[in-house]
Amino acid sequence: MRLVRVALAMPLMHYFDYLIEPSAALDIGSRVVVPFGRQKRIAIVVEFPAQSDVAPQQLKRIISVLDATSVFSDELYALLKWSAGYYQTGLGEVLFQALPVKLRQGETAQSAVDAVWKILPQGKIALAQGELTRAKKQQQALQQLAEAAENGVLQREAEFSRAIYKALLEKKWIAEQHLFAQPEVWQTALQQHNWLNQQDKLRLNKQQALAVSAVCVSHGFQCWLLDGVTGSGKTEVYLHLMEHVLQQGKQVLLLIPEIGLTPQIVRHVENRFKLPIDVLHSNLTDSQRLLAWQRAKSGESAVVIGTRSALFTQFQDLGLIILDEEHDLSYKQQDSGWRHHARDLAVMRAKNNHIPLVLGSATPSLESLANVASGKYRHLVLNQRAMNSAVxxxxxxxxxxxxxxxxxxxxxxxxxxxxxxxxxxxxxxxxxxxxxPILLCHECGWIAQCEQCDRPFTYHKKNNILSCHHCDRKTKVPRQCAVCGSTHLVTSxxxxxxxxxxxxxxxxxxxxxxxxxxxxxxxxxxxxxxxxxxxxxxxxxxxxxxxxxxxxxxxxxxxxxxxxxxxxxxxxxxxxxxxxxxxxxxxxxxxxxxxxxxxxxxxxxxxxxxxxxxxxxxxxxxxxxxxxxxQTMGLPPFSAQALFRAKSKSNESAVEYLTALAAFFDDFCRKNAIQGLQLLGPIEALQTKKAGQYQWHLLLQHSSRAVLQHCLAQFSLRRHELNLNRYTRCILDVDPQDFN
The missing domain is CATH 3.40.50.300 (P-loop containing nucleotide triphosphate hydrolases)
Structure with a gap:
């Protein structure tokens, strides 16, 4: 048997070993179904080890293989593996989060256009022996499949219901197969002149033209910071750059920070290019997201527009990444174990693909401006408002x-x-x-607040409810004060x-x-x-x-x-x-x-x-x-930070947990002669309580990102050695963007 090492969709830093037949078609990045305890779980292959730490008799077999080849391209898999290491997150959690929900649930990675039925040898035998004389509908359906044997299939759109075919399927007399679409080649439209709406194009001013030409004449990877005042025409620069890349038959990824910007930017792109455009954001159904993912991977999409998670879309031939409003906090994942920053990962993906990345903003982040100053990014400035906009x-x-x-x-x-x-x-x-933001008693000053967060409820008059904007808890508006009983409640x-x-x-x-x-x-x-x-x-x-x-x-x-x-x-x-x-x-x-x-x-x-x-x-x-x-204070971007966020129903448990972490890092630095690692904490979070959990922080800071990463990596390796209390949940946030 062949050893296979897999990662599961769990916040764990280690993997699990299984066995499979040597002849099975399998690759790193393939999805498989494995037994895990009493459950069946989908896992992703990450390695083919020569030996296992688990005794051979204890190793279980893989139940089935969902993909003969990887569901990730080589460059995307490399990006996700690097990201798991940098953000100190389990590779399984990272790989699964980068896939559409349907693929996490076992859906086929290919784009099926239709399902068809095929009669099996056992079905032919059953038909010949007359085993269905009492089930006329099933017999007729099986007979039609037999008559279509020369073609091997019968379309599902036959006169029989799904239940008929399902009954035959359970008897293992027929099999369901999928026909897969041959992707439409949009590049053929480039030979015609109607794919580009010339009337929609605006004349570029000198600064816009210089920005477009600078990116177009460059080769390979380069990160460009398009620093343009509001109204300077950054969108028109994006469209000209997209046109240049699309003319080469390559695909474009355009990232925007929030779903609210989607309709406007989609309208701009659709008006300019008469090519297949797909949109990815949180309001789509899981099926719609999978279809868009499949179309981009097969090359059917010329342009993909989306929010943060669209960065992990697979492409057949990606030629340009544009990330608009690069300073926006929405690009930082804040509510999972894998707290990545899409802007920083976009830089790595463009580098892996050897393509340009354009970061646009009217108010560039201080991190990006520091990268310009150090020569890592190239600076493009648009300080004139386009279209004769008034001052x-x-x-x-x-x-x-x-x-x-x-x-x-x-x-x-x-x-x-x-x-x-x-x-x-x-x-x-x-x-x-x-x-x-506040509902209070006019008589005694009592404030209606969320007991789970120790923060005031926000009053929503239209729905006549109190809502906590921290944990999303909702409750009815009280008729009287909870302390003095007064009915004189007012807002502030x-x-x-x-x-x-x-x-x-x-x-x-x-x-x-x-x-x-x-x-x-x-x-x-x-x-x-x-x-x-x-x-x-x-x-x-x-x-x-x-x-x-x-x-x-x-x-x-x-x-x-x-x-x-x-x-x-x-x-x-x-x-x-x-x-x-x-x-x-x-x-x-x-x-x-x-x-x-x-x-x-x-x-x-x-x-x-x-x-x-x-x-x-x-x-x-x-x-x-x-x-x-x-720089004077030694704060980012002139230093690197990592924040341990501890949450517990007990203040003491959270403090005890972070105190143990601080002791580990202090001891590790002393034994390994590492100097300059600053430890701040444990300290209360700016929002001390949320959803019934007390929040405490431990901040690590060092002038060298490499040194900080080394310390974090060693902690991940030795974490199991620490006697940490199990009543506290702790998440590591590398390069934190807020301290709530």
Missing amino acids: LNHKLLDLKKQRVDRGLSEQLIALMQQHLSKGNQVMLFLNRRGFA GMGTEQLEAVLAEKFPDYGIARIDRDSTARKGALEASLAQITTKQSRILIGTQMLAKGHHFPDVTLVAMVNIDGALFSQDFRSEERLAQLYVQVAGRAGRGSKSGEVVLQTHFPQHPLLQTLLTQGYSAFAQQALQLR
Whole structure:
């Protein structure tokens, strides 16, 4: 028998050995079905070892082989294996997460166009012996299959039901087979002139043309940072680069941070290219995602557009990766053991494929700007707004010096009226959904809060519920105070739902569109709202971060940020960078057409250094100041970090667990003469409790990424030696992006 080592879809760093016949067609990356305890599990082959640590008599046999060849291309398998090592995650967990759900469940990796039935020798014998005289339908179906024996198959679309064939199948008289599609070759359309919509193409300005030519004349792998102010025409640069690659018959992957940007970017690409385009995002069914994966792998798709997970799509001949809004936190996986960053893995995938990668942003991350400074990335700058867009006028409104009505200052209301009276649109940004963030008792000050998270419930007036935005727990609105019994319950603070109600009261003659996670939960709701904005049925726009990125609304001439003061004094060292990026992104929604635009920011702290730098010198100046400060303090990107996130129902258990980890690293560094590893913690997370679990952190930091990786790898190898309590769940987050 042949030894086979497999990985299971489990958060484990080790593998399992099984046996199989030497003649079985199998490869590294093939899926197999194995016995695991009392279950049957799907596993992925990772090695063919010469010997096993398990006694031969204890080894079990593989039940069946699902794929004769790997479901991963060589370059993608290499990327996933590297990623498992870098993020210190079990290879099985990584491999399975990179596959569509249907493939994790055992569905065929090939694209079947039809299922057909074939009669087996046992069926012919049964028919000849008259064993079905009492089952006329089954006999007739089997007879038809026998008559079609010269062709070997009978299409499923026969006159008999699925139940008839299933009965014959259970008797092992027939077999079900699949016919697989021959992929359509879209490259033949390139010989015609109608695959490219020339009328949709815009004339490039000098900076855009230089950016396109720089990427097109380069060969092999190169990472380009397309640093373009909002409205500078980055999308048009993307489309020209895609055209160049598609003309060569190669495929393109375009990544976007959020599903909310999908309709607009898909429309741009479909208008330009009359070629097969597939979209991958979380709103698709599992079957739709599998089909898109199959089409890309077979080469049927010319372009794949998708969110973070689309990075792991298989391609027949990938020629370009574009990652838009590269600074966006959505590219970092935050809710699984494999906490990877799609931007960083996109760099590795482009390198493995020897193809260019374009990272686009109006507010590049400090990590990417540091990579430009070190020569790892090439810098492309677009600092001119395309299509003769007017220059924006920035203004700070000091809330301390005027009357404020439910979050809106007198000056802001007056400005809105001015812009609306001219037939323009106005957009208000408030990064807080719901009606109000707090429901409290007016008599005693009691606050309705989630017992699982020790955080206030958010009041949603439309559905009359209290919702925890941390653990998603929902409850009915109480009729009276839980402490003093008073029925005088009031709200404090403002969310997008309340802002919509206030604006409807103050501007009853104008349509209002609210875009947040609540209002767009229903399928098609986002597209409907965007259509109302485009046709100007909605003149006032309210939104959270969903509306701040990528959208092009040429008639929006006033953008206002209603409440951002809380972000100015966060404990997270990345908070100022995120606020600066958010401000520039939101400001970029104004004045994108020929009309002049105005950006207003309401604040109680108009003299704050961050706001002053942004308004007077712009994001680039802020980024350089922030990089200098990070370097002085030894913070990323000038150091590497790893965060152990411990969760437990007991504070003591979480602290005990992380204390043991800290002792291990301290001892390891001392014995191996490793200097410079900083250990911070155990410390409480910024959100100390979530979903009934107390959260504690242990932060590791070192100026050398290689040294930190070495320490983490040694910990993974020796973790089983530590006497860690089993009441604590701990996740390792390499290159953490937040500390909640």
